[in-house]
Structure formats: structure tokens, C-alpha cells
Amino acid sequence: MLAAQKSKSEDLETIARSGGTFRRIAARIPTYLTDLRENPAWLPMFLLARTIPFRQAHWLLAKPVPPATMSTPSMFGTLDGQTIAAELKRTGIFAGLTLPNEIHQEIARFGRETPCFGNFERRLEFRAEDHEEAERRFGRSILSGHHFERVLDCEAAIAVQQDSLLMDVARHYLGGEAKLVTTRTWWSFPTKAASDSDLSRASFKYHFDLDDWRMLKFFFYLSEVDENAGPHVYVRGSHRRRRLKHQLTMLVGHPADEVLDYYGAESAVTLTGRAGTGFVEDPFGFHMGTLAKQTPRLMMEIGFGVSKPSKRRYHGEPVIR
Numbered sequence: 001m002l003a004a005q006k007s008k009s010e011d012l013e014t015i016a017r018s019g020g021t022f023r024r025i026a027a028r029i030p031t032y033l034t035d036l037r038e039n040p041a042w043l044p045m046f047l048l049a050r051t052i053p054f055r056q057a058h059w060l061l062a063k064p065v066p067p068a069t070m071s072t073p074s075m076f077g078t079l080d081g082q083t084i085a086a087e088l089k090r091t092g093i094f095a096g097l098t099l100p101n102e103i104h105q106e107i108a109r110f111g112r113e114t115p116c117f118g119n120f121e122r123r124l125e126f127r128a129e130d131h132e133e134a135e136r137r138f139g140r141s142i143l144s145g146h147h148f149e150r151v152l153d154c155e156a157a158i159a160v161q162q163d164s165l166l167m168d169v170a171r172h173y174l175g176g177e178a179k180l181v182t183t184r185t186w187w188s189f190p191t192k193a194a195s196d197s198d199l200s201r202a203s204f205k206y207h208f209d210l211d212d213w214r215m216l217k218f219f220f221y222l223s224e225v226d227e228n229a230g231p232h233v234y235v236r237g238s239h240r241r242r243r244l245k246h247q248l249t250m251l252v253g254h255p256a257d258e259v260l261d262y263y264g265a266e267s268a269v270t271l272t273g274r275a276g277t278g279f280v281e282d283p284f285g286f287h288m289g290t291l292a293k294q295t296p297r298l299m300m301e302i303g304f305g306v307s308k309p310s311k312r313r314y315h316g317e318p319v320i321r
Contacts (some may be wrong), residue, residue, distance in 0.1 A: 062175025
């Protein structure tokens with residue numbers, strides 16, 4: 001069963017927040033320009049979706065939920081999409097999903113056997129079991145390993161992606177126009193040293209996602225995750241209200257003390273669990289991954305949105321100058 005505990009990750013935030021803000025913004029400019037060229041509607045979303053009034057206005061445009069949205073049985077049993085959506089509206093997160101054993105075991109096998117790309121860079125290719133050797137070979141710390149489009153070769157991952165409960169939850173939460181936008185699997189690795197830029201790219205800082213006006217993300221642990229394996233942290237209720245300072249800025253990441261002082265330290269939950277356990281959240285709420293201290297973590301994400309998904313790159317892969 002997925003356990004929830006108060007977050008004690010302020011030390012990681014201190015590491016991740018040190019300097020480099022303007023360098024990070026400058027590095028993302030090519031990606032932002034490509035987003036704009038691909039889809040001009042991206043710009044108003046990027047500028048306005050960070051503010052509560054414009055987000056609320058966009059929610060009013062949600063289409064009605066189609067009738068009989070769950071036409072096929074779900075691998076998650078009798079869980080009710082409308083009930084889960086109601087909990088998401090209240091707290092921003094629902095932690096009560098469990099993958100069948102054969103499903104999470106098959107995806108985990110895929111994750112072990114399929115080469116991944118370190119730190120979002122395709123030139124850093126290796127298998128997860130060769131992580132330490134890869135750090136020596138490439139001469140740098142590697143905190144993450146993403147499979148990018150290779151996940152689409154995993155039939156078990158596709159089965160989860162297409163499960164009727166996920167779409168039912170998405171439609172009841174996002175509206176009738178909800179659509180699948182991303183599926184990814186990735187490793188988080190323990191490492192002895194990491195640069196500030198690597199820590200920032202790896203999301204070891206409280207932040208909110210700004211990929212669409214309305215989004216929903218399902219996460220599944222494919223390895224056992226305890227306090228030493230990089231558990232996910234979410235700030236309950238932060239999807240519904242937002243400090244003005246956190247709306248009127250181009251930055252999505254903010255220091256732990258700022259976030260927890262405003263939203264309440266008791267609202268931050270650290271999510272741990274056995275392989276196969278999962279949760280779904282509104283990623284506009286503040287959240288972060290934590291550093292895998294002793295054991296690597298394999299995770300899957302399936303995201304839903306309401307706008308046209310980008311076909312240019314996979315999650316986190318930047319456009320290089």
C-alpha cells in the first residue's frame with residue numbers, strides 16, 4: 001500500500017536552488033522558440049496558465065463528460081473514475097492505484113533490459129545495470145536515464161496507457177476533451193556527485209508543471225521505493241490556490257521554505273511503496289522528485305491534457321542550440 005509521510009526534503013532543495021537561474025532560463029530559450037513555432041497557442045498558455053484567474057476561466061470551457069466512458073474492464077478492478085476525480089479536485093492527488101503483478105514485472109523487465117539515455121542526453125546511452133560503469137566511461141554524474149520513445153515497444157506499458165480507468169478519471173477531471181499526451185519510463189540513480197544544472201534538470205526542487213492549461217499525470221513505481229530510493233513528494237491543495245508571487249514569475253521552481261511556509265509543511269506528503277503501486281495527481285500542484293540516495297528507482301508516467309500534444313520531442317528532451 002502506498003504510504004504518505006511528511007516531506008523532509010528541504011536539504012535537497014538547498015542543493016537544487018543554488019545559482020544558475022538565468023543560465024537555466026537561457027538554456028531553455030531554443031526549446032521555447034520551437035514550441036512557439038510548432039504551436040502558436042503555446043505562448044498564451046505559457047504566459048497565462050500559471051495564474052489562477054486564467055486557469056479557472058479555462059476550466060469553465062471544459063466539455064461535458066461523454067456517457068458510459070468505461071466501456072471495457074479495467075486492470076485496476078472496481079475503482080471508480082468519478083470518485084477518484086472528486087478526490088483530485090479536493091486535494092490534487094489520489095494514492096490508491098496498484099498494477100497487476102504481471103504488468104509491473106514486465107515493464108520492470110523492459111526497463112532493465114532496454115538501454116536508456118542519461119540526463120536527457122541521447123549520446124549518454126547505457127543499460128541501468130551499467131550505471132556506475134557509464135559514469136566512469138562518460139566522465140560525469142548521471143542522475144536519470146530515460147527510455148524516450150522506446151517505451152512504445154513495451155506492450156505492458158501500452159496496456160496501462162490504454163486502460164479504461166485512466167481515461168475515465170481524466171475525462172471526469174479534465175473534461176470531455178481529455179486526451180493522452182505522454183507515456184514515459186525512466187530511472188533515477190544514486191550518484192556520488194552532481195552539478196547544480198544536473199540537479200535542476202532532474203526536478204529535485206518544488207515546482208509545478210506548465211505543459212498545458214489542464215493536465216493530469218499517473219505515476220507508477222516499477223521498483224520498490226522507500227526514503228532512500230528517491231520518493232515523489234506532493235503538496236496537497238496547492239493545485240487550487242497559488243501565492244501571487246508564484247503566479248507573477250516565469251519560474252516554475254521555488255525554494256522549499258517559500259512553498260512549505262505558504263501551503264503548510266503538513267500538506268507535503270512523501271509517497272513510498274512497493275513495486276506496482278501508483279498515484280495520480282494534478283501536476284499544477286507543487287511537487288518534486290527526491291534524490292535516490294542508495295537504490296535506483298524505476299518509474300512510469302502517463303499524462304493526459306486537453307491541448308494538441310507536441311510530437312517534436314519526448315518529455316524533458318530539450319532543443320539544443
